[in-house]
Amino acid sequence: MRNYSIALIPGDGxxxxxxxxxxxxxxxACEIDGGISIQYEQFDWSCEYYLKHGKMMPDNxxxxxxxxxxxxxxxxxxxxxxxxxxxxxxxxxIRRQFQQYINIRPVKLLRGIKSPLANRGVxxxxxxxxxxxxxxxxxxxxxxxxxxxxxxxxxxxxxxxxHGVERVxxxxxxxxxxxxxxxxxxxxxxxxGINHTMPFWDEYVQKINKEFPDVKTDIxxxxxxxxxxxxxxxxxxxxxxxxxxxxxxxDLGAAIIGGLGIAPSANINPEKKFPSMFEPVHGSAPDxxxxxxxxxxxxxxxxxxxxxxxxENKLAKAIMEALQDVLEEGRIVTPDLGGNATTEEFGEQVCxxxxxxx
Ligand code: ATP
Ligand code: MG
Numbered sequence: 286m287r288n289y290s291i292a293l294i295p296g297d298g299x300x301x302x303x304x305x306x307x308x309x310x311x312x313x314a315c316e317i318d319g320g321i322s323i324q325y326e327q328f329d330w331s332c333e334y335y336l337k338h339g340k341m342m343p344d345n346x347x348x349x350x351x352x353x354x355x356x357x358x359x360x361x362x363x364x365x366x367x368x369x370x371x372x373x374x375x376x377x378x379i380r381r382q383f384q385q386y387i388n389i390r391p392v393k394l395l396r397g398i399k400s401p402l403a404n405r406g407v408x409x410x411x412x413x414x415x416x417x418x419x420x421x422x423x424x425x426x427x428x429x430x431x432x433x434x435x436x437x438x439x440x441x442x443x444x445x446x447x448h449g450v451e452r453v454x455x456x457x458x459x460x461x462x463x464x465x466x467x468x469x470x471x472x473x474x475x476x477x478g479i480n481h482t483m484p485f486w487d488e489y490v491q492k493i494n495k496e497f498p499d500v501k502t503d504i505x506x507x508x509x510x511x512x513x514x515x516x517x518x519x520x521x522x523x524x525x526x527x528x529x530x531x532x533x534x535x536d537l538g539a540a541i542i543g544g545l546g547i548a549p550s551a552n553i554n555p556e557k558k559f560p561s562m563f564e565p566v567h568g569s570a571p572d573x574x575x576x577x578x579x580x581x582x583x584x585x586x587x588x589x590x591x592x593x594x595x596x597e598n599k600l601a602k603a604i605m606e607a608l609q610d611v612l613e614e615g616r617i618v619t620p621d622l623g624g625n626a627t628t629e630e631f632g633e634q635v636c637x638x639x640x641x642x643x
Contacts, residue, residue: 300359
């Protein structure tokens with residue numbers, strides 16, 4: 286038996302609904318494979334937990350998570366709890382403590398999903414955005430000064446280190462070199478306006494490029510790159526970006542592959558020294574929370590990425606095939622995709638399909 290342990294953190298709102306279905310799909314994958322066993326432990330850490338306890342997770346939360354093979358997270362967020370509380374109270378500490386310095390967000394159009402760019406002739410999209418996940422613009426260095434006076438100001442510093450920049454670039458180059466269909470790497474920059482950190486980033490892009498001479502590299506300003514995501518998304522292969530730029534790019538990426546209900550993300554510790562974390566790009570979506578109509582596609586795709594991270598490539602692929610079969614058939618899909626199925630009906634259909642296909 287291959288054994289894996291997963292910490293489930295469904296979180297708030299639709300996070301709870303979509304993780305439930307994602308887990309069912311994982312269970313079905315284990316069942317059809319016969320050679321895998323997964324142990325789960327579920328944690329109720331969330332904004333609701335915060336409202337009761339004044340923190341997003343217990344003080345030894347990271348210590349508890351440390352020994353799992355992976356973390357499967359729904360979403361955290363709640364009306365009345367500021368987003369920076371849920372981010373700095375749970376998500377960011379996990380990403381940092383476990384050195385999940387790679388955030389992978391595939392911009393791949395699934396079979397059965399129509400891109401909003403379809404009317405521009407875009408029928409096929411398949412590239413990957415690698416976002417730096419541990420440093421950059423998301424630093425807690427800075428502060429507020431002279432509040433209440435007319436000199437009121439806030440300062441926030443960005444931190445780019447040689448270690449942090451080299452490791453994410455090397456990962457991205459390696460991916461473009463090994464898996465890229467076009468062996469092409471596009472690095473996001475803004476070195477015209479941001480004149481310390483971004484020239485530093487560009488310099489390391491050129492430096493690491495020398496280790497991968499077969500990879501064709503472009504360094505493109507983030508503003509132009511956003512436009513290219515819409516006007517010519519078919520030229521990309523692997524895109525690498527700093528923390529903030531990667532965040533912005535990947536919401537755009539999510540939009541062009543059909544929306545937030547679809548887009549998955551993986552926070553990876555490539556050395557597997559610590560657990561990696563898999564979470565849909567979407568948030569807790571309070572407007573549809575509790576209605577049972579959230580699309581679990583992103584969460585199910587995350588489950589597949591998790592199995593791939595474990596090296597269970599065959600099962601990971603089987604999940605994606607079953608998922609796409611259901612989407613393509615279009616009979617049982619959630620309202621965001623124009624259907625009227627519930628989260629649960631969709632999840633169960635994917636499980637059924639997975640059993641039939643295997
Ligand atoms: P949070 O504060 O937790 O980030 P949010 O209000 O920003 O939540 P998101 O989940 O990020 O909400 O998504 C914005 C909107 O997109 C939602 O309000 C919802 O209507 C839609 N949406 C997001 N995820 C899904 C999904 N899985 N299925 C269907 N609709 C979704
Ligand atoms: Mg949000």
